[in-house]
Amino acid sequence: MLEDKNPLKTNISQLGEFGLIDHLTKNFKLKQKTSIRGIGDDAAVIAVEKGMQLVVSTDLLVEGVHFDLSYVPLKHLGYKAVVVNLSDIYAMNATATQITVSIAVSNRFPVEALEEIYAGIATAAKLYHVDVVGGDTTSSTTGLLISVTAIGQAKPEVLVYRDGAKENDLLVVSGDLGAAYLGLQVLEREKEVFKVNPNSQPDLEPYTYLIERQLKPEARKDIPKLLADLGVQPTAMIDISDGLSSEILHICKQSEVGCNLYEDKIPLDPQVISTSEEFKLDSTTIALSGGEDYELLFTISTEDFPKIKANPHLTVIGHITHKKEGTHLITRANTKIPLIARGWNALQED
């Protein structure tokens, strides 16, 4: 029979809500010593270690807004949904310990599609050492939506907020910027090519780093640990989800300070430079506004500069000024122009 041709299409209604949750989460084991109770009760229960405070962050990823399933594999989507939330926990200088995952999904997705998403979630949870302790799976009338809440812990004196930057502090960024946005541009272009000629075989070799940064971003779990090892307590910190300029402005606004950002200091991967040229885009604009890099941006006291200056993961890109001096980009041509937030904005793009 025609209907039996693809045996891997199990309708989600066949399992029912509880059956489906059981099926998808049965392999999630609790490994964190602070995870007292996970999925299967009215709520998860978490022990908080002595002297620690709890950190909680939540994010929604919506099909057609935050991702396009025509080029995002479901497993990558599950992985990314976890990673982008963990990034917020690391941006508090905290250790991530648990997540909850809720998924709304229309009937056009078979159980096997959800299994793929959960496989990605499980991979990320394992790699980042967090337990999946709760969640909800429900229907949607159209499309797919993933809501993740990430939970972490840290000592109060270790936590870093956005509002602690002080005049003369150095502005530091981890990794490099702009690659995720360019990865998206490459994928969008290939999608258009595919529409015209479904048999075309794209050569994505020159863009591997960009595409990986877009489809399988990593959160900087290593940075809070690195900073602790170096004996550096940042004064302010934020993760770069919306583009460097937008995040710098968040820190400056909340800390009531100004800044000078130096264009020539912004760390760019060679693929970002070459692909920007190919797309006739300005690589600085990409780094400033591209977003989805999930690097950490933070400020440190100048006294801490010797501790980080030799570190290949960290780049000093500017410094904090008095609020009256405003927020500026110092270009390669040594011109001072106002820094504008033009980060990717889920509501404006709609």
Place this chain on the structure above:
Amino acid sequence: MLEDKNPLKTNISQLGEFGLIDHLTKNFKLKQKTSIRGIGDDAAVIAVEKGMQLVVSTDLLVEGVHFDLSYVPLKHLGYKAVVVNLSDIYAMNATATQITVSIAVSNRFPVEALEEIYAGIATAAKLYHVDVVGGDTTSSTTGLLISVTAIGQAKPEVLVYRDGAKENDLLVVSGDLGAAYLGLQVLEREKEVFKVNPNSQPDLEPYTYLIERQLKPEARKDIPKLLADLGVQPTAMIDISDGLSSEILHICKQSEVGCNLYEDKIPLDPQVISTSEEFKLDSTTIALSGGEDYELLFTISTEDFPKIKANPHLTVIGHITHKKEGTHLITRANTKIPLIARGWNALQED
């Protein structure tokens, strides 16, 4: 100009993502002493009191699946989204302290619609003494979706799970059952009448309790306190979101016990009885399978019976048996029939 006729239609894209979140959440003040940091940083920060464990629950409400905006006012929707999550915290015998709220919304909703939802969220947060400490607002391609994560605290020895029911324990329920489901039936009927004759003026007077239970449910914040005051520590507890039979079966399965539920003990409001007759529905079936009552179902040791027997909020509806005896309903005619879970199921209804 025609476009200016309704000045209360502000497109959400006019404010942008950050502007919108600021606008909607600017009136949320932190009142709980455990709320260290709320909206506006990468994550919320929560202090955990000495000796307490943390309880976390998350739920999604999806337009067209969990609610129908043709008869659910937006303010009520915001209120209900909070309440149904808090109910899970109380079902752990814990105190709810914080929530995060994420909303995905299509452009057909103006800012004023989101303001209504947030007004309902604020009303619930105030009444239940919880702080809104985080959230996300984003576009959806269609419809409205609300994801709430509720956070609470309790001492480990006070927490109640689903798996602690013991043979001979009494099965107890708060309040009365079935009203919310019948309220939905009344609203669905009026919607159909309205479609045929938009000028009809329905007389909803005989259904006020039912409609209130459907549109503005309350979570049993009072029950954990009442139990503490009475000196009763339940052995197992769950909230009734999917119907009494489904919830009893959850407790029996997880506690590895059986039960006898007595039909004549199930507490029903007079409006449930009269409206069941009008709709030619069996009121026991409604109570067993209706769902959305958000009452608490729990088991207690027989020794604790004297402490609760005179309480008007609590009804003993059955008792726990050995697992081998199975899970049964003892009907008014004194027949013993197997208890079947036919609770409302968001995935099967799709």
